[in-house]
Amino acid sequence: MKRLTGWLRGGLAATMLVATLAEADTTLINASSNINQDLFQEYNAAFVRYWRGKTGEAVTIKQTHAQSTNQVARIRNGEEADVVTLAVSLDIDTIASAGLMPTDWQGRLANHSSPFTSTVVFLVRRGNPRQIKDWNDLVRWGINVVTSNPKSSGIARWGHLAAYGYALRQPGGNDTTAKLFLKRLYGNNRVLEYTARGATTAFTKNKIGDVMVTWESEAMQVVAAAPDEYEIVVPSMSIVAEPPVAMVDKMVDKRGTRKLADAYLHYLYSPEAQEMLVKYNYRPADPALAEKYAKRFKPLTLFRVDEVFGSWQSAFKAHFTDGGVLDQVYDPYRNAS
Incomplete structure (x- = not known):
C-alpha cells in the first residue's frame, strides 16, 4: 500500500511538472509601452491564430503595459517578460546591461529591430x-x-x-x-x-x-x-x-519560450502584421507596403x-x-x- 501511495504521489508530481512545462511552452509575456496597447491587443490575437495554424498549438499572450522606463525597472528587478516592445532602444540597452540579453540585440532583427x-x-x-x-x-x-x-x-x-x-x-x-x-x-x-x-x-x-x-x-x-x-x-x-522590439534571453531560457518568442517577434515583419501596423498609423518596414501606402504618410x-x-x-x-x-x-x- 505504501508502495502504491508513493507511486501515486510520484505520478501526481510528474503530472504537475508536465503541466507546468506545458504552460511555460504555450504562454508568452510581452512587456510593452502604454502607447501600443490597442495595437498589440489585435496583434496578439493574430499571432495566436497564426501559431495554431502553423504548429497546432494553442498559445496565450500575457500583455503588460506601462511607461517604457517603468517596464525596464520592473524587468531588471525580476518581473517576467519574454519579449519587450518599447519606445526607445536605450530602454532595451538598459535591460541588456543587466545581463538579461546580448548587448548586440539590435542586430538580431531587420531594421535595427524596429518592425515599424x-x-x-x-x-x-x-x-x-x-x-x-x-x-x-x-x-x-x-x-x-x-x-x-x-x-x-x-x-x-x-x-x-x-x-x-x-x-x-x-x-x-x-x-x-x-x-x-x-x-x-x-x-x-x-x-x-x-x-x-x-x-x-x-x-x-x-x-x-x-x-x-x-x-x-x-x-x-x-x-x-x-x-x-x-x-x-x-x-x-x-x-x-524607431520603436524597438527584443527577446529577453535570460527569461525565455528560464521559461522555455525561446522558439515562441522568436516567432512572435519575426511575425511582426510578416505581410499580415505589417498591414495591421499601417492600420494603427505606423510606417511599415516592408518596402512594398511602404510604397503601397505612400499617400497615407x-x-x-x-x-x-x-x-x-x-x-x-x-x-x-x-x-x-x-x-x-x-x-x-x-x-x-x-x-x-
Missing part, C-alpha cells in the same frame, strides 16, 4: 487657427505647446531630439543655437505631462494648448476619432522614431538619432541625465507660472 517606425509631427485644432506650419512657429510668442516630459516619456524624448536636430541643421546652426531654440520651445510650454497619453488628454479633453508635439501615429489616431476638431501639421524636417526630410547624436546612449547622456540639455533649457518654476 513613426516620426514627430504637430497636432493642431481644426483650421489651424494659430497658423502652425513648422518648428519655428512653435517658438513664436504666445504659442502654447503641449508635450510630455522627456524624463519619463519615450515619445517626448523623440520630440525633444527632433526639435534639437531641426535647429542644429538650420543655416548657422550649432549646439548653442539649438539649445536656445529648445529654451524658447519649452518656454512656450506650461506643463510637461508625465505620459504621452497624458499630453493627449490635456490637449484633447482638457482643451489645453494650441499645438501638441507627438508621434505621427498618435496624432493620426486622434484625427481619425475627431476629424472635425483636429488636423495634423507635418514639419519640414523631423526624426525617424506625408513625405518629409528625416534623420536618425545616430546621424545627429551618434547613438541613443550619447543622446541620453547629453540631454536627459541630471544637468543635461533638458535641465539647462527647461525652467519648471518659470513654466509653472
